[in-house]
Structure formats: structure tokens, C-alpha cells
Amino acid sequence: MSGGRFECIIVGGGHAGAEAAHAAGRMGADTLLITHSRETIAKMSCNPAIGGIAKGQIAREVDALGGLMGQAIDATGIQFRMLNRSKGPAVRSPRAQADKDKYKDYVRGRLEATEGLTIVEGEVDEVLVEDGWTRGVRCADGVEYYADAVVITAGTFLRGVMHMGEEQWAGGRIGEKASNALSDCLRGLGFELGRLKTGTPVRIAGDTIDYDKCERQPGDDEIVPFSFMTEGIEREQVPCWITWTNERIHDLLRANLHRAPMYTGQISSEGPRYCPSIETKIERFADKKRHQVFLEPEDEAGKTVYCNGISTSVPKDVQEEMMRMLPGTERARITTYAYAIEYDYSPARQLRESLETRAVEGLFFAGQINGTSGYEEAAGQGLVAGVNAVRKVRGEEPMVLGRDQAYVGVLIDDLLTKEITEPYRMFTSRAEYRLTLRADNADRRLTPIGREMGVVCDERWARYGRKVEELARLREYLKKTKREGKALWHLLKGADAGLGDELGEHEDVIAMGVGADTVAAAVVDAKYEGYLVKQAKQIESFRKLENVRLPADLDFAGVTHLRNEAKGKLAAFRPATLGQASRIGGITPADITVLQIELKRRL
Numbered sequence: 001m002s003g004g005r006f007e008c009i010i011v012g013g014g015h016a017g018a019e020a021a022h023a024a025g026r027m028g029a030d031t032l033l034i035t036h037s038r039e040t041i042a043k044m045s046c047n048p049a050i051g052g053i054a055k056g057q058i059a060r061e062v063d064a065l066g067g068l069m070g071q072a073i074d075a076t077g078i079q080f081r082m083l084n085r086s087k088g089p090a091v092r093s094p095r096a097q098a099d100k101d102k103y104k105d106y107v108r109g110r111l112e113a114t115e116g117l118t119i120v121e122g123e124v125d126e127v128l129v130e131d132g133w134t135r136g137v138r139c140a141d142g143v144e145y146y147a148d149a150v151v152i153t154a155g156t157f158l159r160g161v162m163h164m165g166e167e168q169w170a171g172g173r174i175g176e177k178a179s180n181a182l183s184d185c186l187r188g189l190g191f192e193l194g195r196l197k198t199g200t201p202v203r204i205a206g207d208t209i210d211y212d213k214c215e216r217q218p219g220d221d222e223i224v225p226f227s228f229m230t231e232g233i234e235r236e237q238v239p240c241w242i243t244w245t246n247e248r249i250h251d252l253l254r255a256n257l258h259r260a261p262m263y264t265g266q267i268s269s270e271g272p273r274y275c276p277s278i279e280t281k282i283e284r285f286a287d288k289k290r291h292q293v294f295l296e297p298e299d300e301a302g303k304t305v306y307c308n309g310i311s312t313s314v315p316k317d318v319q320e321e322m323m324r325m326l327p328g329t330e331r332a333r334i335t336t337y338a339y340a341i342e343y344d345y346s347p348a349r350q351l352r353e354s355l356e357t358r359a360v361e362g363l364f365f366a367g368q369i370n371g372t373s374g375y376e377e378a379a380g381q382g383l384v385a386g387v388n389a390v391r392k393v394r395g396e397e398p399m400v401l402g403r404d405q406a407y408v409g410v411l412i413d414d415l416l417t418k419e420i421t422e423p424y425r426m427f428t429s430r431a432e433y434r435l436t437l438r439a440d441n442a443d444r445r446l447t448p449i450g451r452e453m454g455v456v457c458d459e460r461w462a463r464y465g466r467k468v469e470e471l472a473r474l475r476e477y478l479k480k481t482k483r484e485g486k487a488l489w490h491l492l493k494g495a496d497a498g499l500g501d502e503l504g505e506h507e508d509v510i511a512m513g514v515g516a517d518t519v520a521a522a523v524v525d526a527k528y529e530g531y532l533v534k535q536a537k538q539i540e541s542f543r544k545l546e547n548v549r550l551p552a553d554l555d556f557a558g559v560t561h562l563r564n565e566a567k568g569k570l571a572a573f574r575p576a577t578l579g580q581a582s583r584i585g586g587i588t589p590a591d592i593t594v595l596q597i598e599l600k601r602r603l
């Protein structure tokens with residue numbers, strides 16, 4: 001039975017799928033989003049928060065490109081903090097706790113209001129392929145939907161298996177069923193699939209916590225919004241709370257390690273090293289007498305609270321005992337038990353830079369399916385895949401973001417050039433040009449690109465134009481206005497850090513009517529001008545290799561003088577550019593020279 005024809009189809013309404021569907025719809029494409037349930041669109045499977053180190057930058061990039069995430073968290077955030085405020089602007093990252101139900105309702109509302117986007121509840125079992133091209137999908141109920149581009153964003157659902165102590169059962173997330181048929185279909189299409197795992201901690205009833213025993217962690221006095229579209233946020237914020245594990249808890253966990261699936265061999269796949277379970281922490285950091293636990297409300301009223309830092313897969317009885325030993329939660333009622341999940345993912349070397357698969361034209365993968373972890377990482381990929389799916393059917397060149405343009409670019413490039421052995425999460429240290437890739441300038445880096453793609457709406461574009469104009473005026477003012485013989489622009493670079501803080505309160509600056517974020521941007525531009533100029537030069541030389549494209553039909557095995565190891569790696573990863581080739585593990589500068597000679601020979 002036919003459910004109709006569309007320009008593109010997005011499978012899965014998680015954080016990747018929501019951005020993909022929204023972007024495609026904004027581009028005017030007749031788009032279909034098929035997901036298990038409208039109720040779970042943009043559901044936060046784990047931590048009820050957006051942003052954090054490096055992830056905050058990605059959330060701002062998604063926003064700058066015209067995506068939903070920034071506005072969603074601004075509308076539904078219950079506590080906002082700018083992390084690393086006292087450190088340099090390169091590592092300053094916004095983070096906010098969300099009211100998680102309101103967050104998903106907001107995203108669903110925005111999708112429902114997106115013109116040209118149809119949402120259908122259903123389970124996709126099969127991708128229809130003809131002559132190497134995607135032709136659509138078939139759902140479990142037999143209905144087929146047709147399109148020449150399909151984006152799969154199935155998250156942790158592909159052959160998902162959940163673990164809690166000795167118990168294990170199939171599922172994509174607690175209370176939801178796994179997507180086994182889709183996984184089998186992808187394997188059948190020739191995709192190599194691997195296994196990864198991740199875990200989540202207990203949630204407890206907020207009114208059963210003894211907050212007197214915990215340390216209060218308030219939000220910032222002044223909220224810096226995520227979205228460049230948000231004027232300002234005046235809202236009562238809720239506090240988070242900090243408590244600590246103790247040696248009694250560690251002893252309890254040690255005594256029960258034989259019941260933790262990670263240690264019994266029940267789970268063999270790799271979990272995220274940076275986000276280890278509490279049982280892994282006590283093993284790995286055996287000398288540490290305590291570990292921090294953040295009690296983070298999941299809603300405005302604090303009805304349920306997420307216990308960040310003690311993700312685990314030990315059995316329920318051990319979880320209960322652990323909570324009785326944790327200061328502040330001794331009498332807490334567990335509303336959801338902790339569990340771990342193992343799922344299939346597709347190593348991303350099977351993709352092109354556009355996130356289209358090499359094996360099937362018009363088929364794109366985005367989000368956790370590509371081996372990443374995190375809402376922001378998923379959202380960034382989703383937006384790129386949504387844009388490129390539409391561009392593919394329209395016969396246009398894909399949108400490819402470089403490592404020098406965006407964290408989203410760093411993320412995709414890393415996925416394409418590195419072997420993933422654990423869920424990939426973004427860190428600022430992964431970006432070599434992080435002073436250029438700041439949270440505060442994401443709009444200047446990406447809004448023009450989002451506009452060109454058709455995702456950035458008129459209102460955002462007009463706003464952006466005003467900011468660029470204000471920034472130019474402010475720069476001019478700072479360069480020509482002198483204090484004690486020196487231009488303010490120059491003084492901003494020096495030790496007079498206070499000048500940057502108070503600039504917004506200067507009479508002249510107030511009279512110019514420029515926004516607070518314009519002032520902040522000008523201060524960073526002035527202060528780091530020297531470094532930014534230096535980085536721009538590095539980027540120029542990086543671009544030299546980056547701009548050399550390798551022919552899609554290049555037979556690496558036939559390149560004379562290329563080492564066998566290099567031939568194998570290059571054939572497996574199929575880099576699109578010389579720059580990408582240079583970043584593949586095991587590829588040496590000498591291999592790059594050989595490739596350069598080969599390219600010259602082919603001219």
C-alpha cells in the first residue's frame with residue numbers, strides 16, 4: 001500500500017531527526033518524518049540538559065544555521081550556566097537544564113508548524129533500494145512511502161538490548177521497543193554494523209530528597225541565551241544540587257561487580273570512556289574516596305531528579321541500597337532505575353562528507369547511528385543530513401562544513417577519518433581552531449551558510465544583518481575613540497580587562513543602541529585579534545590540502561610507491577580530500593606526498 005510520494009523522508013524523530021525534518025521543511029521540500037510516536041519526538045533519553053563544554057558550541061552552531069535546538073532550550077530551560085566563564089572565550093560554553101517534557105513539546109510544536117512537513121507515526125522496517133538508489137521506505141504495517149532521499153536517525157534503537165543486572169531485554173530505550181528489522185535491512189544492504197553501549201543513572205522523586213544534606217548549585221545571575229534569536233531570558237531558575245559517593249557505596253559496588261553486566265561479560269561492547277558508569281569509576285580510579293553526583297531536576301517543579309554521575313547497570317536491589325547510602329537520597333523513591341543499552345551503529349567511514357552513504361545513493365545516516373553520543377552531536381548531524389538530502393534530490397552540491405568553520409565540521413570529519421571504538425563525544429580539544437570556533441561567533445561563521453541553504457528564515461537573517469552592521473559601527477568607534485592617547489580597541493587587548501566588562505555601560509555605546517552580544521563579540525574580536533590573525537594564517541595553509549579533492553574513482557591499490565598499509569587505510573576510509581587523507585590514523589606525510597605526485601601525474 002502506498003502512503004504517498006515525498007521529496008525526502010526522515011526516519012526517527014530524535015534530536016537528529018527533528019533537526020533534519022525541520023531543515024528539510026524550511027528548505028521548502030515536501031518532507032515526511034516517520035517516527036515511532038509523536039510523544040517521543042526530541043525526547044531526552046538521558047541527561048535533561050543541553051550544552052556543556054564543546055556541546056554548547058554545537059548547539060549554538062545548530063541555531064546559527066537556522067535549527068531548532070537553541071530556541072527550544074531557551075524556551076524551556078530551567079537553569080542556565082555559562083561554563084568556563086573565567087577562562088578564555090574559546091572554551092566558554094553555555095549549558096542549561098531543561099524541563100524535559102516541555103522541551104520535547106516545544107520541538108514537536110515547531111515541527112508541526114513547519115510548512116511542507118508531514119509527521120506520521122510508524123515503524124520503518126525497510127529502506128527501498130533500486131539500482132543503487134534509495135526509493136523510499138516500508139513500514140511494519142506494510143505501508144510504503146516513496147522519496148529519492150531518506151535520512152535514517154534511529155538513535156539507540158537498532159537491535160537495542162537493555163541491561164539491568166542479570167536482566168536483559170530488547171528495547172530502544174526504557175519502555176520502547178527496538179528496531180530490529182531496520183537493522184537487519186541495513187545489514188542486508190551491505191552495511192557493516194558494530195555494537196556500542198551507553199548507560200543512564202536512576203531518576204528519583206524530588207520531594208523525597210533531603211536537600212539540606214546537599215550543596216546548592218544555582219544558575220547564573222544573568223542568563224546568556226543559546227539562540228541568536230532570543231532577546232533575553234528573565235526567568236526564575238531552579239537550583240541543582242551536589243552530593244558525593246562514599247566508601248560504603250564503593251564497597252557495595254565492589255561486592256556486587258559480579259552482578260554488573262559489564263563485568264560478567266553480558267555486555268562486551270564499548271561504552272563512553274568520558275562518561276563511565278559508577279562501577280567503572282570505582283575500578284578505574286580506585287584511589288578516589290568519593291565521586292561527585294549532581295542532582296538535576298528534570299522539570300520546573302523538580303518532580304523527578306536525574307542523578308548525574310552514577311550511571312550504572314547493577315541490579316535494582318543494589319541501586320536501591322546505593323541510594324540509601326548517598327547523602328541526601330537515603331529516603332529517596334526511585335522513579336526510573338538505571339540501565340545500560342547496547343545497540344548497532346554504522347561505522348561512519350561508510351559515509352561521504354554530506355552524510356550520504358557510499359553504498360546507496362540518496363540514503364543518509366545521522367546521529368547516534370554514526371557512533372556518536374549526545375543530543376547536540378545528533379542535532380548537528382541531523383541538520384547537515386536534512387539539508388543534504390534535499391540538495392541531493394535537487395541535484396545541488398552538498399553543504400560540507402570544514403574543521404575550520406564549525407565544530408559540526410570537526411565532528412563529521414573525525415567520524416570519516418577515525419576508527420570509532422567508543423561513542424564519540426565532542427570536546428574542545430578535538431578542534432584545532434577553537435579560538436575561531438567560538439560559541440559567541442557561531443552566527444558570523446554559519447548564518448550566511450544557513451541562509452544560502454534556505455534554512456535561515458527572514459527574521460533571523462534581518463537580525464543577523466543588524467548585528468553585523470552594529471558590530472562594524474562599534475569596531476569603528478572603538479578604533480577611533482582614544483583614552484590616554486590609546487584607542488579603546490587597543491586598550492581592550494591589554495591588561496585592562498575591566499574595560500571589556502564595562503564597555504556596554506559606556507554612554508556612547510548605550511547611545512549607539514547595540515545589543516549586549518554585539519558588545520561581547522567586539523570585545524573578544526579586539527582582545528584576541530593577534531591570535532585570530534595567526535589562526536587565520538594556519539587555516540589558510542590547512543585549506544591548501546583541504547581544497548585538493550581526490551577523484552572518487554581513484555584506485556589507491558594502483559598508486560605506485562604507496563605503502564601497503566596506506567593503500568588499505570585509504571581504500572577503507574576513501575577520503576574526499578588530501579586533507580582528510582592526512583588525518584586518517586596510520587597515514588604519514590610521505591604517503592601524502594605520494595598522493596600529490598599521483599594527482600599531478602593524472603593532470
Ligand code: FAD
Pocket residue numbers: 011012013014015016017034035036037040041042043044045046047122123124125153154155156157158172173174179182198199200275339340341366367368369372373374375378425
Ligand atoms: P534518539 O534520540 O535515540 O532518537 C531516535 C528516534 O528514532 C526515536 O524517536 C525513535 O523512536 C525513532 N526510531 C528508531 N527506529 C525507528 C524506526 N525503525 N522507525 C521509526 N522511528 C524509529 N548521550 C550522552 O551524551 N551521554 C550519555 O551518557 C548518554 N547516555 C545515554 C543512555 C541511554 C540509556 C540512552 C538511551 C541514551 C544515552 N545518550 C547519552 C544518548 C542520547 O540519548 C543520544 O545521543 C541522542 O538522543 C541521539 O539522538 P538521535 O536523534 O541520534 O537518536
